[in-house]
Amino acid sequence: AQSVAQPEDQVNVAEGNPLTVKCTYSVSGNPYLFWYVQYPNRGLQFLLKYITGDNLVKGSYGFEAEFNKSQTSFHLKKPSALVSDSALYFCAVRVVSNDYKLSFGAGTTVTVRA
């Protein structure tokens, strides 16, 4: 079975500081990994994905994520957080052999204080 864990319910950072949102996964095959962001009363928006190739993936709004196969992690990062980055962030994994089922983590609420 595939699963994904986001060990932190909440992350609080000051504006201008680096932001990291953690994600670890457990799959039996090669993973396809995604990050999504959800603003209040909205649907999820795609940020970035890892399929293959470079372990460092760049996405929307200045976010990036690093795939680490040995640690089975896919942490989301932003060098300098903005107040507008405050939102709910979800990590998701899809196993290569399982086309359509995407497993989501429970989500991490990010609060960036001015």
Next chain:
Amino acid sequence: NAGVTQTPKFQVLKTGQSMTLQCAQDMNHNSMYWYRQDPGMGLRLIYYSASEGTTDKGEVPNGYNVSRLNKREFSLRLESAAPSQTSVYFCASSAAGGKNSPLHFGNGTRLTVT
């Protein structure tokens, strides 16, 4: 540029009532999905439709039915609503149903069953 449109945005039902949640996408996507979002549990897949004419169960299909009316529309029906179905429901679509295709989400339907 509508993307994925869900109706209604809010609904209150009494236990035992039925209703249909509507979803339409204008991106010519092949695959469509229904998820429910509950606090602390992330998103869980209810049903999906890999392509027009096909539907399959996800993680939590009990108490729900779906219809892929055409390529654009994918509806979710609750035949006899229960309080456990109180949730926020999201419809999503993806291009070609491929494993590396990100999901595009609607803004959700907030359902309360009393």
